[in-house]
Amino acid sequence: MKPALYLHPKREKSLFRRHPWLFSNAVERVEGSPARGDIVSIYSSAGQWLAYAGYSPDSQIRARVWSFDKRTPVTTEFFIEKLQQAQAGRALLSEFSQTNSYRLVAGENDGLPGVTIDRYADVLVIQLLSAGADWCRSMLLEALTTLYPNCCVYERSDVDVRKKEGLEPVTGLLAGTLPPQPMVIEENGLKLWVDIITGHKTGYYLDQRNNRQLVGQLARGRRVLNCFSYTGGFGTYALAGQAASVMNLDVSQNALDIAAANVSLNQLDDTRIQHIKIDVFQALRDYQGELNFDLIVLDPPKFVDSKAHLKRASRGYQDINRLAMGLLEPGGLLATFSCSGLMPKELFQKIVADAALDAGRQIQFIKALEQAEDHPVAGPYPEGFYLKGFLCRVF
CATH class of the missing domain: 2.30.130.10 (PUA domain)
Known part of the structure; x- marks a missing residue:
């Protein structure tokens, strides 16, 4: 049967x-x-x-x-067709930015539930997040090596969500030869170090590409604080955009070392940037009354793992936004984000507005921010819209 x-x-x-x-x-x-x-x-x-x-x-x-088509069984040919459709959609990416790295498959949004594939130059990094995706690994790999014979394929299925599917973590090379890590990618005229073996997610946060570029465009002459900086993407863009100064804050020394290497890689002025290993929540408290900035980037890790945690996460977002606003000069800019798919955009906006009230500040929402074009959202799957943010002016 x-x-x-x-x-x-x-x-x-x-x-x-x-x-x-x-x-x-x-x-x-x-x-x-x-x-x-x-x-x-x-x-x-x-x-x-x-x-x-x-x-x-x-x-x-x-x-x-x-x-949803009974005439379309799940075979290697099925995956080839889905990958071709996904690649065709990424052709639009060149209209918005110049990069050799992008999300090739965004799971359910590309009709491949539980499958994430990021391309870094000639390296394809896959994550198989569901039991079904894991079971189809061999067919997916055959499809990838057929369509991308010059690329190596590396698996980073080492995320906690696999536990809910009854799966163990899996990492390793599946096809081809992996270049030495970390490796350099190109993005909007900048070069960035990425480590696909040990880096966050598949190695980098490709979804923030457009928002990094916006921060770079706004940074000229401004003192920039980049919170939860990871490998300093926002900070590198700000420095290249002629920021007066940049501070990268993160708890990972390894990430900060890569951030410093990105400055050297792009031949930027390293006297105008600091990389500080610190708990960001504590730093935002310690800096009150001591330091002021003209532009702050708040890009924290995901606070919401389930609907049951939404209320607690909302308090966390409100707290860090309140503290950040306390460090902004009047008229300063705040680029604030939530990468939690369970956080509704409207609720996040209310949280930021309430944070301004708590801080005794006035706020204007200048621009809504979201994930880049290579992270599309399928019509029947609103959960695919997960990265939301706002560019705000604070008085």
């Missing part, structure tokens, strides 16, 4: 709207004996075929849809 999931009555609505997730409470029964990640057919309670999906018995998201 081919494995299949049958739904409770009236639980097909999300699939009819082409949302790719099926939650455990929608499943009435499982037929056959599907293994973790196995491809299953989804049927309505009346027996209507709805989709092919990857089965995940350990997750609340019990299945993630690969195909």
Whole structure:
């Protein structure tokens, strides 16, 4: 018997709207004996075929849809077609920025749930975040080596979300020869060191590309504080944009060392930049009444892992924004972000506005900020819009 999931009555609505997730409470029964990640057919309670999906018995998201077309089985050819579609969409990237590194596949947004692929020059870094994606590893790899024969493929499936899928961390070279790490990528006229073996995510935060460029354009003559700087992307752009001074703050000395190397790599004036190893939350408190800045970047790590944590995360965002505003000169600029997919844009704006009230400051929202064009959002999958931010003026 081919494995299949049958739904409770009236639980097909999300699939009819082409949302790719099926939650455990929608499943009435499982037929056959599907293994973790196995491809299953989804049927309505009346027996209507709805989709092919990857089965995940350990997750609340019990299945993630690969195909809503019964004539399109999940094969290597399926992955080749999806990759070609994704690559065609990235052709638009050249209209907005110049780079040799970009997100090739953004999971559900490109019809490949649980699959992230970032391209750094001739290195393809993949993350397989779901049981279904993990099960399809060999087909995906065959598709990648067919379409990108000159690229090496490296896996960074070492993220915590895999635990919810019953999966262990997996890393390592899958195809080709990995160049020495860290390696240099190009972005909007700058060169940046990226370490795909030990760096955050797949090595770098490609989604902030446009926002880094904006900060660089605004930095001229301004004193810039770059909080949660990681390898100093925003700081490097600000320095190249003729900032009067730049301070990168981060808890990782290794990340700060790479930030300093980025300054040298681009032959920028290292006398106008500092790289300070410090807890950013504590630094924002310690600097009150001591230091002032004209432009502050707040790009903290994700605060929200579940809806249950949203209230606590909101307090955290409000706190750091309040403290940052206390360090801004009147008329100063704040570029503030949340990368938490569960944080609604409207709520984040309210949090920042409330932080201004708490700080005794007035605020103007100048520009809404979001993820770059190589991180598209599929229409049926609003969860794909995760990076939101605002450029604000604070008085």
